[in-house]
Amino acid sequence: MKPAAFSYHAPETIAEAVAILAEVAPEDGRVLAGGQSLVPTMAFRLARPAHLVDINGVEGLDRLVLDGDELSIGACVRHAAFHRPVVEGCLGPLLSSVARHIGHYPIRQRGTFCGSLAQADPASEWCLAAVTLGATMTAMSVRGSRQIRARDFFEGIMTTALADDELLTEARLAIPPSDTRFGFAEFNRVAGGFAIAMVLAAFRLEDGVITEPRLGVGGVEERPRRIAEAEAALEGRAPGAEAFRAAADAAAGAVDPMEDINTSAGYRRDLVATLAFRALEQAGRALEQAGA
Amino acid sequence: MAADKTAYLGRSVQRLEDPPLVTGQARFAADINFPNQLHMRMVRSSYAHGEIVSIDTSEAQAMPGVVAIWTAIDIADIGPVDFRADRAAEALKPYRQPVLAKGRVRYVGDPVAAVFAEDPYLAEDAAEAVVIEIEELPVIVSADDPPGEFAAGHGTEAAVMHHGYGDIDAAFANADTVIELDLRTGRHSGVPMETRGAIGRYDAANDILELHGAAKVPHRNQETLVKMLGRDASRMHLHECHVGGGFGIRGELYPEDILVLLAAMRLGRPVKWIEDRQEHLMCANQGREQHHLARVAVDAEGRILGIDDEFFHDQGAYIRTHGSNVANRTMCTITGPYRVPAFRAVCHFRLTNKTPCATYRAPGRYESTFVRERLIDAIAPELGIDPIEVRKRNLIAAAEMPYTIAFDEPHVSDMVLDSGDYAGLLDKAVAAFGWQALKVELARRRADGELVGAGIGMFIEEGGRGPTDGARIAVDINGEVEVITGGASLGQGFETAMAQICAEALGVDYRRVRVIHGHTDLIPYGIGAHATRATVMTGSAVDVAAKMVREIAIDAAAEMLQTPADGLDINDGTVARRNDPAGPAVTLGEIARRLAPDAAKPGQGDPGLAAEGFFTTTDTVFPYGVHLAVVRIDRGTGAVAVERFMVAYDVGRAVNPMMIEGQLVGGCIQGLGGALYEEFVYDEEGQPMAVTLADYLVPTLREAPDIEVLITEDAPSPLNPLGLKSAGEGGINGVGAAIAGAIGEAIGDPGAVRRLPLTPARVMDLLRRADAGSS
Numbered sequence A: 001m002k003p004a005a006f007s008y009h010a011p012e013t014i015a016e017a018v019a020i021l022a023e024v025a026p027e028d029g030r031v032l033a034g035g036q037s038l039v040p041t042m043a044f045r046l047a048r049p050a051h052l053v054d055i056n057g058v059e060g061l062d063r064l065v066l067d068g069d070e071l072s073i074g075a076c077v078r079h080a081a082f083h084r085p086v087v088e089g090c091l092g093p094l095l096s097s098v099a100r101h102i103g104h105y106p107i108r109q110r111g112t113f114c115g116s117l118a119q120a121d122p123a124s125e126w127c128l129a130a131v132t133l134g135a136t137m138t139a140m141s142v143r144g145s146r147q148i149r150a151r152d153f154f155e156g157i158m159t160t161a162l163a164d165d166e167l168l169t170e171a172r173l174a175i176p177p178s179d180t181r182f183g184f185a186e187f188n189r190v191a192g193g194f195a196i197a198m199v200l201a202a203f204r205l206e207d208g209v210i211t212e213p214r215l216g217v218g219g220v221e222e223r224p225r226r227i228a229e230a231e232a233a234l235e236g237r238a239p240g241a242e243a244f245r246a247a248a249d250a251a252a253g254a255v256d257p258m259e260d261i262n263t264s265a266g267y268r269r270d271l272v273a274t275l276a277f278r279a280l281e282q283a284g285r286a287l288e289q290a291g292a
Numbered sequence B: 001m002a003a004d005k006t007a008y009l010g011r012s013v014q015r016l017e018d019p020p021l022v023t024g025q026a027r028f029a030a031d032i033n034f035p036n037q038l039h040m041r042m043v044r045s046s047y048a049h050g051e052i053v054s055i056d057t058s059e060a061q062a063m064p065g066v067v068a069i070w071t072a073i074d075i076a077d078i079g080p081v082d083f084r085a086d087r088a089a090e091a092l093k094p095y096r097q098p099v100l101a102k103g104r105v106r107y108v109g110d111p112v113a114a115v116f117a118e119d120p121y122l123a124e125d126a127a128e129a130v131v132i133e134i135e136e137l138p139v140i141v142s143a144d145d146p147p148g149e150f151a152a153g154h155g156t157e158a159a160v161m162h163h164g165y166g167d168i169d170a171a172f173a174n175a176d177t178v179i180e181l182d183l184r185t186g187r188h189s190g191v192p193m194e195t196r197g198a199i200g201r202y203d204a205a206n207d208i209l210e211l212h213g214a215a216k217v218p219h220r221n222q223e224t225l226v227k228m229l230g231r232d233a234s235r236m237h238l239h240e241c242h243v244g245g246g247f248g249i250r251g252e253l254y255p256e257d258i259l260v261l262l263a264a265m266r267l268g269r270p271v272k273w274i275e276d277r278q279e280h281l282m283c284a285n286q287g288r289e290q291h292h293l294a295r296v297a298v299d300a301e302g303r304i305l306g307i308d309d310e311f312f313h314d315q316g317a318y319i320r321t322h323g324s325n326v327a328n329r330t331m332c333t334i335t336g337p338y339r340v341p342a343f344r345a346v347c348h349f350r351l352t353n354k355t356p357c358a359t360y361r362a363p364g365r366y367e368s369t370f371v372r373e374r375l376i377d378a379i380a381p382e383l384g385i386d387p388i389e390v391r392k393r394n395l396i397a398a399a400e401m402p403y404t405i406a407f408d409e410p411h412v413s414d415m416v417l418d419s420g421d422y423a424g425l426l427d428k429a430v431a432a433f434g435w436q437a438l439k440v441e442l443a444r445r446r447a448d449g450e451l452v453g454a455g456i457g458m459f460i461e462e463g464g465r466g467p468t469d470g471a472r473i474a475v476d477i478n479g480e481v482e483v484i485t486g487g488a489s490l491g492q493g494f495e496t497a498m499a500q501i502c503a504e505a506l507g508v509d510y511r512r513v514r515v516i517h518g519h520t521d522l523i524p525y526g527i528g529a530h531a532t533r534a535t536v537m538t539g540s541a542v543d544v545a546a547k548m549v550r551e552i553a554i555d556a557a558a559e560m561l562q563t564p565a566d567g568l569d570i571n572d573g574t575v576a577r578r579n580d581p582a583g584p585a586v587t588l589g590e591i592a593r594r595l596a597p598d599a600a601k602p603g604q605g606d607p608g609l610a611a612e613g614f615f616t617t618t619d620t621v622f623p624y625g626v627h628l629a630v631v632r633i634d635r636g637t638g639a640v641a642v643e644r645f646m647v648a649y650d651v652g653r654a655v656n657p658m659m660i661e662g663q664l665v666g667g668c669i670q671g672l673g674g675a676l677y678e679e680f681v682y683d684e685e686g687q688p689m690a691v692t693l694a695d696y697l698v699p700t701l702r703e704a705p706d707i708e709v710l711i712t713e714d715a716p717s718p719l720n721p722l723g724l725k726s727a728g729e730g731g732i733n734g735v736g737a738a739i740a741g742a743i744g745e746a747i748g749d750p751g752a753v754r755r756l757p758l759t760p761a762r763v764m765d766l767l768r769r770a771d772a773g774s775s
């Protein structure tokens, strides 16, 4: 469990970082953010980058700010930054409750929001949040900067639209309308474990019926995704067990779950039905609490 | 007794060993370093079974910092890792593990080569560059599979073992009801915080070979090593440091221990090896995997007439230091605390292409208790009798003690249950748990749609196996007491327990007693810490030796104080008249000074305030326990939450109740691991699927309920002076059984659970089956 030899670079500015990346990317040079995914993989020698570009000392990457109607999350913002609500309104508490499901406390002190997106683990909470809430990613390289929408960003298990020489400098989350209701449900077997399945649900109410429903499923397929069939089952219906059940069943029917030796596709499908219902119920309860 | 401030036995005093552990001063194997040391890295098989065609070390050998690379040829003079002396069974010898694979590899992780390099990184780099060509052979991944060939002339069924007594055929012929179950326990093991570690050092100036990082049984391992390496015992020493958990698996001899020793001698430099977590989960002993086809015959009142059990024991790729001990203990304890007039067990002891197995906390007993209690739970609904009542009708009565179970097989020794009031403990446990009211409440909750249930597991434990242990006690001129033992500490509080026993017998403050253990050069014998025998055996020896020192002190004080010896007593290290404690007195330090060699007078006898005492026994002690569990199942996920768990345990005599509680609670949570979370899963190619802690799920604090503990001292052992039994394994033994029963009740089908662990996916399957059955 000792990594193979590598060269270590510690740039101080974004320009410097992308310049080094451009140079070392062909030799599997990689960005080192919190290291909570990369370092264990190197210890197992499943990854053996010849160069590490440590961005922890790069100026300005730890910014977490409200920028217009978007929350801008810099590349070095840690999971722990979200332990308490980072913005007023409904988004802050949602991100807090999601963050608590990521690994253990020490991992959340180092691991980063953007690192999770770049890692693109199918069971990453932030990837699910990015897809469900519609995040936009900013990628920089010596060739310039570009914006990538979440639905184009995740390509498969641990693969993203980022090029090898691109640095993800920030992720931007749109601030949802303040009357948006959220629910999040995850299943794992022991504290700190990766999700076997999880569901993030959101909707608003107009004239007593559901509008703008979003239902994202993570940890089940190769990448997180919103389930149109479930959203359709919610749109225009009164919130309640009946609509939630219908949407949960639709979600379970629509997913094509991964399988492994411990977890059958059928079991993951059962979990989607359960968790979708629970996430929606939670969103419904948030509604009652808000007195709507 | 607790009211007497000078009494130490039976009090929950603070642990002596804690200060270094909680202040970061402890030294574990990885903290041991010697100048000029080399680092060893193993090259392991990535196939479960195959013929080694070639091993090419040339590229690795040429890498910077690489000092040597060994394969089997380089250590052809060394035999396989031997069984411990008391376990030698000729027929099993062909199945021992070679130090480095010879010709064949038999599990993923099997050591094929060892790299010795200047630092651990270089060693790992070079290990990767060793090229092993392996021609794959068919793998056997289950003991249920038909046996194959292990080696020419030796099948993978190493033995078929029989235990039995009474007329089993008649028992089943005369039965009112026969219940037959197909039951499985999953493969799991101890996962100590500290992985294994071994540092070999050869002291050429004195011709002494040292193994640092020893644990559990230093003296027993010294014996084996002396045999394997052809050295004199006085020139082969083992040293224990702090040990971050043992659980039966840490401290056994493994190939890596032999390699660091050989390399230290042959390469002339100290050699250090620290196991990584992945290696630990692939290579350290595993356990528990058995498949039982068990039957019980009962009469119309639910009285057991006979138990008949045929089972398949998955031993993994080799037979390690314990021989067939786990299978033997399984067979001996299937009948447990019950009166079983006729019994037959047949064990198919089989090798597979998985990590080798050996003893893990409550070896064979976690398994046998699961099987037995499943049978008992099945009797209850079949005959319409309450599960507690079925147990009571069958428990061996206190009046029947000592109760001998004699097996027909001449080589199987009798089990003599020394003392116990099993029904008494069951009554106390059920009352303390509020069982009757609880059952009503659970029935109400089930009627409301909740999936909740309660279960029970009863068992006997066995500990304190002899034959002999001893201890040396010396008091210095400051009155400080040193107790030298051949015991071992795995974190269980050995030092504190020994200090308490010594303090009580001698009459000193236990904090002035320093307890030494785990160094074979300080004392030539010692049983170590395994199979919960340390407190019983070493503790009894400490008691004997302390009483001898006490007598010497009192005799000397009698002369110094001009008072008859029988009028003197020792309190807090001071000898004074029993009827005048504030009067003339002399301290143990003063006595030690008086008896010091340089103060000795001719004719006075041997100098020194010191003694060596021994305790010998031919029998074992049998503590016993009851586990009670309440679970709640999440219908939507199959997850099982343990709402309550009680461990009720009769320990004979509690030396330190706080430490016993710690043992019981820790063991219980480990048991929950095996019942609900932990499983070494292998795919059909024999590839291990659980080689990180993300896949091998050890329960965390979030999963651990508060464990309720009821310690009783109703049945002290008549076999040793203090009445001691043992406490190391009573927390884990019955957990699988109790959880299985509780889950069965929760889903409305008491007999539903046939297999551990009960993962959420399996529980969902059970729920689906129960729903299909009821609709």
Ligand SMILES: Cc1cc2nc3c(=O)[nH]c(=O)nc-3n(C[C@H](O)[C@H](O)[C@H](O)COP(=O)(O)OP(=O)(O)OC[C@H]3O[C@@H](n4cnc5c(N)ncnc54)[C@H](O)[C@@H]3O)c2cc1C
Pocket (backbone or CB within 6 Å): A030, A031, A032, A033, A034, A035, A036, A037, A038, A039, A040, A075, A101, A102, A103, A104, A107, A110, A111, A112, A113, A114, A115, A116, A118, A119, A121, A123, A124, A125, A126, A162, A166, A167, A168, A169, A192, A193, A194, A195
């Ligand atoms: C025991 C354990 C449990 C965990 N449990 C969870 C969990 O439940 N849920 C979860 O989501 N995660 C979990 N994680 C992973 C953790 O959240 C990581 O922090 C996260 O996946 C990656 O973030 P990081 O900052 O540590 O990235 P790193 O490990 O530093 O990098 C990960 C990858 O992303 C690349 N990368 C990182 N930042 C950038 C960037 N700005 N631009 C371009 N590429 C970049 C790196 O080159 C690397 O390939 C767990 C980790 C551990 C060790």
